[in-house]
Amino acid sequence: MVWDERGQIRADSGERMRLNQLAPDGGGGAGTPDLASTPAQKKAAANAIEKHLEPDTKKAGDKAEESTGAAVKEFTAKDGEGWDTSAALKKAHEAWEKQVKALMNRLGSEKQALRNTSLLFQNNDIGIATQARQSSSLDKY
Incomplete structure (x- = not known):
């Protein structure tokens, strides 16, 4: 429409x-x-990332690494003639491996952000309080 x-x-x-x-x-x-x-809730989310998402993602990546490696090896040239599938699998796996690495980095940064949020808010509060409570010429009276 x-x-x-x-x-x-x-x-x-x-x-x-x-x-x-x-x-x-x-x-x-x-x-x-x-x-x-x-x-x-933020702490629980960070712990879930650390205890479940990161290890499970790594485990899945390792399993895919093994099976894809075996498939690439199986389709490679043994007598001078190989399958195009081998090169395609290898290329697809390299792209997938980059995506897994990016996901792992993102999970790590999200975990850190969740853990640092309360500290950031506390530091902001302290900074604002310090600025608001600067000495004034009226304090002498």
Whole structure:
């Protein structure tokens, strides 16, 4: 559907977009929870990444490494003639390996971010309090 048609349908139905209002109760969308979480929830999420997601992702990557390596070896040239499948598998595996590495790096950075959030908020609070409580010439009176 083109944008003009969609806009006309919305206008005909009385549907309007308003940007100057609060989100409905319960967050930004219908039935979606707020993004706020407690320090305990952040710690639990970081622990889940560390204890489950990272090791399971590494284990899956290692298993794929073994089976793909065996397949590449099986399809390589033994008598001067090899299958194109071998080179294609090797190339696909190299791309997949990069994606797994990027995912592992992302998981690690998300874990660190979850663990550092409360410290960052605390440091911000201290910094703001220090700036707000700078000495004034009125303090002498």
